[in-house]
Amino acid sequence: MRIVELTNDNVDDYEGCLDSDLLDNIGREYHGGAVALKEKADDVSAALFWNLKNVETENEDTINEILNLSSADSECGDEILCFFDEKNNSCGAKKAVFEFAELDKELQGLLEKDGFDIHKAESRDIIVSLGDMAGLKAMRKKTPEYVKSLSDITVRQFKTGIMACVLRGRYGLLDDLPFLPMTWFDAERSSCVVTDAKVNGLLLVREVDEGVYRVELLFAMQPDANINLLNMIRHSIQAAIKHGSPEDRIILRRHSSASNALIGHMFPGRKGEQVVRGEKSYG
DSSP states (O other): OEEEEOOTTTGGGGBTTBOHHHHHTTTSTTEEEEEEEOTTOOSEEEEEEEEEESSSOTTSOOEEEEEEEEESSHHHHHHHHHHHHHHHHHHTOOEEEEEESOOOHHHHHHHHHTTOEEEEEEOSEEEEEHHHHHTSGGGSSOOOTTEEEGGGSOHHHHHHHHHHHHHTTOOTTOTTGGGOOGGGSOTTTOEEEEETTEEEEEEEEEEEETTEEEEEEEEEOSSSHHHHHHHHHHHHHHHHHHHSOTTOEEEEEOOSHHHHHHHHHHSTTOOOOEEEEEEEEOO
């Protein structure tokens, strides 16, 4: 059995046998992946992808989230989870977590054997249709001219806006936000607040699957932050209707008390789907 950690130098060797969206994360800051290969074959027998959280955040423990896990048999699964544990110990992660839409019995057994506490829970994500969003009364008003699409600003303005968010400790869902290019986000569906040629607010959206979009960052600076948050949401929804379909889906992640409150206000009583969640502590 060989464990190979994925890097920019070898990731192309696994195109066609692993999910392309997961492979696209290799090379991103705080992301990683590994594959298990049988000694007498180069076929992938197991694969694990992860994303480190809170690496640079003071007063918060580093967490490693498993994004995807697959294994052909228990031996391969044990080996790649052992490698993952070693990786967490070396980087100082205090906890490993995952949230999967489903988990088969074989993988659940491997994870439990490795020390994960596994239970069913409500997803942190609320998934709504674009039609649902567009139907909200607050989305029907016209947005002011200082709210623009990402396609209307320069790369320099974008980078300055990102750094303003980072300096205030706002990364959204992306710990590697400062390292991502403007092209990582949907230029038409993402929006920003521009005053005096400076970006003072950002709503960043990325297409994560065909017709499925996730809000990665939503932040506006004072004054008038709450007004501008609403204006950016309104602008992005109107742009999405223009460029997409009412059946498009939007992922709204409840990753903080502020996002939980906002989503609860827009869609009171809306629940996330049932998922399988796991957690393991280190140290």
